[in-house]
Amino acid sequence: MILTSILVKGGTVITMDPRRRVIRDAAVLVKDGLITQVGKSADIKSQNRAEFEVDASGRAVLPGFVDTHVHLAQALIRGCADDTSLIDWLQKFVWPLQGNFDAQDGKASAELCMLEMIKSGTTTFLESLLHTRYGLDGIAESVERCGMRGILSKTVMSLPGYGSEKSIMHPGMVEDGETCLREVESHFKRWNDRADDRIRVWYGARSLGGCTPQLYKQIAEGAKRLGTGITMHLGEVQEDVRYAMKEFGKTPVEFMDQVGLVGSNVVFAHGVWLGEKEWPILALKGATVAHCPSSNMKLASGITSVPEMLRAGVNVGLGCDGGPSNNCYDMVREMKTASLLHKVRTLDPLTMNAETVLEMATIKGARAVGLDG
Numbered sequence: 001m002i003l004t005s006i007l008v009k010g011g012t013v014i015t016m017d018p019r020r021r022v023i024r025d026a027a028v029l030v031k032d033g034l035i036t037q038v039g040k041s042a043d044i045k046s047q048n049r050a051e052f053e054v055d056a057s058g059r060a061v062l063p064g065f066v067d068t069h070v071h072l073a074q075a076l077i078r079g080c081a082d083d084t085s086l087i088d089w090l091q092k093f094v095w096p097l098q099g100n101f102d103a104q105d106g107k108a109s110a111e112l113c114m115l116e117m118i119k120s121g122t123t124t125f126l127e128s129l130l131h132t133r134y135g136l137d138g139i140a141e142s143v144e145r146c147g148m149r150g151i152l153s154k155t156v157m158s159l160p161g162y163g164s165e166k167s168i169m170h171p172g173m174v175e176d177g178e179t180c181l182r183e184v185e186s187h188f189k190r191w192n193d194r195a196d197d198r199i200r201v202w203y204g205a206r207s208l209g210g211c212t213p214q215l216y217k218q219i220a221e222g223a224k225r226l227g228t229g230i231t232m233h234l235g236e237v238q239e240d241v242r243y244a245m246k247e248f249g250k251t252p253v254e255f256m257d258q259v260g261l262v263g264s265n266v267v268f269a270h271g272v273w274l275g276e277k278e279w280p281i282l283a284l285k286g287a288t289v290a291h292c293p294s295s296n297m298k299l300a301s302g303i304t305s306v307p308e309m310l311r312a313g314v315n316v317g318l319g320c321d322g323g324p325s326n327n328c329y330d331m332v333r334e335m336k337t338a339s340l341l342h343k344v345r346t347l348d349p350l351t352m353n354a355e356t357v358l359e360m361a362t363i364k365g366a367r368a369v370g371l372d373g
């Protein structure tokens with residue numbers, strides 16, 4: 001049964017609107033899939049009848065969370081690699097497992113991941129790297145059925161390495177650049193704006209050492225032509241900085257800017273090792289950093305300078321990353337981790353207060369994926 005009107009009443013509504021209104025004993029009226037009224041329960045109830053009512057007494061009613069960095073295909077392999085650092089984690093555990101996935105594994109993993117996201121309040125996610133073998137069509141069908149908004153980024157790569165570590169990728173994960181570019185376009189034509197406008201198709205550029213500079217330029221040009229977005233892991237580990245300086249004589253963000261891949265349609269995951277000279281470039285171009293504190297702590301990658309980036313005007317969202325780098329896809333836990341991590345680093349209890357992390361999990365995340373309207 002499809003309901004055309006739902007009334008959520010009696011809860012405390014945390015609006016995240018421009019005035020940051022918090023309304024007690026409030027109601028939210030949803031009609032034909034859109035929120036049409038927010039206000040005091042008594043006012044809205046007296047004016048409207050809804051087909052279905054939800055009693056939210058004693059509860060908080062929040063906007064849906066936007067997870068800005070997710071790997072759908074990793075839900076099946078959570079817990080496969082604990083107590084190890086990123087490149088070993090990829091080479092010895094994650095890539096060999098994912099390199100044997102087929103489209104049924106991809107779909108099952110995506111559904112498990114989406115179920116966990118729905119249960120913990122996430123309504124929108126940015127999937128960062130869908131390899132061809134996971135079967136984007138099957139995953140998109142699952143997004144269509146489950147009711148979430150999904151931004152599905154198809155992997156684009158041409159080199160089987162990470163930074164200066166060449167040819168370390170499992171053969172089952174290796175794809176070629178021209179085929180990747182063609183597949184992004186065909187997935188875009190088939191799925192972008194589908195499922196009542198809930199699906200988007202983006203470019204998922206592999207991290208430094210996974211693409212040639214020419215391929216990064218082609219990705220930037222392709223995204224411009226299609227009017228779509230790009231996401232990429234950047235500055236997750238120190239190797240990204242070493243590699244960019246050695247190969248290109250530039251910092252990671254300077255290099256990405258040179259190849260045209262810094263803009264308001266771009267989400268860089270992690271950004272742990274991006275320095276203070278790089279933040280103004282991100283702020284000026286309107287690019288987002290997806291902060292993934294649990295993953296960065298678990299893989300001992302480092303601590304992203306989030307309060308400093310926010311002060312520099314960078315849009316920063318939150319991400320749970322993947323099953324084996326976090327062991328869950330729960331944005332509430334991620335908000336807690338983000339808040340605590342930066343307090344203890346800066347020795348300042350006012351850093352990353354509740355409102356700031358809630359903004360990152362909601363409106364800043366929505367801005368990251370172009371849905372803040």
Ligand SMILES: [Zn+2]
Nearest residue numbers: 233269321322
């Ligand atoms: Zn990731």
